[in-house]
Amino acid sequence: MPALAPPLIAWYGENARDLPWREPGFGAWDVLVSEFMLQQTPVARVIPHLEAWLARWPTPAELAADPPAEAVRQWANLGYPRRALWLHRAAVEIRDRHAGVVPADVDALLALTGIGDYTARAVAVFAYGQRHPVVDTNTRRVLARAIDGQAQPGPPSRRDLDRMSEVLPPGRSDAAIVNAAAMELGAVVCTARTPRCAVCPIADRCAWRAAGYPDTGDTRRKQAKYEGSDRQARGAILRELRDAASHGLPVDGILAGWPDSRQRDRALDSLVADGLVEAADGVVHLPR
Template structure:
């Protein structure tokens, strides 16, 4: 296993982007919220939403005191709005189980609604400074290329955590930097479509580069097109209900001109099933 930690740490200290969640004292709640928002959403879109969210709800207890509808409304156009509902439920659980303090232990974090392996370890490592491997899509690509000599990573697996753990230094603070550096490298240098090997701090130790950048195939799951999709219809329904400002709308008044009535109804039914919309007496509203 090549030593990747030392050059990653040096590179990150010089080149890391100035992002809100990397500021000293940002806190575990801010870290948790940012990680929820960053799932499948670009950084540039997240930052203004994150700032608005933390101004409104600076603690889990503050969010838990408001109805779920407030969280779904504040989520606005970030996409995948179930994350807003899950984050609200997690805030309630943090208030009720942990006296309003985001837990530190990975198992406690995993027990919260909407939190998986990545988010739990990200909070433990970045907010609390504990030594854990943290693996996201960018990290997996860096490891696939630098260690395994593959152009793209395979499907996510539990082995990803072991692969990341293998390159972490023993020191907890340095381990946190390596976790962040691997993600950053994948986001801005070792990108999926155009790896910039000339700017890479570990190019001289990269198995993929040494092999001549072979195309080893791409088994990543492709995201379905948004335009014309059920996801777009769901978003339109939620946008209409957000505009109702706490009031219910008649079912027939929610995106009545949608080009595909069957898709509209399917979107509403799925939102009700997900708990994002409540139906009563022929009306629809955000959850309370």
């Protein structure tokens, strides 16, 4: 395996973007919220939402004290709104199980609602300075190209964590930097469609480049078109409910002008099933 850590550390020191979660004093709760928001969402969209969220709820206990409807409302148009509900539930669990302090232990973090391998390890590493592999989509792409010679990574697996563990240097601080650097490299240089190999710090160690950039296929699941989808209908329903008073809206009034009534009903049913809205006595409202 090529030694990727030294050039990644040097490159990151000179090229890391100035982002809120990289500022000194950014605490464990702040990191946790940012990681929830960054799932499948571009950095530029996340930053203003993150700042507003942390200004309103600077601790888990403060979020837990408010009804989940407020979390869904504050989430606004960030997308994938179940994350707001999960984050609220995690805040309640942190308050009730951990005395309001985000746990540092990976297993304890994994036991919280909405937290998977990536988020648990990101909090443990970036908030608490532990040494663990942290693997997101960008990291997986860097590893697939540099080590496996593949144009795109395969489906996520435990092997991703094992591979990243092999790349990490022994020291906690350097290991944290390499974790962050691999994600950063995938986000701004080793991108999915137009990699900038001429400025890549590990280009001379990249198996994909050495093989002549072969097209090895792409097994990533494609995102369905948003326009005209059930996801669009779900978003429109939530937008109406966020703008409505706390008592909600009559079922018959939800998306009254939506062109496909069956799709509207299907979207509403799925939101109820997900716990994002509640319906009773002909009225629909955000969860209380």
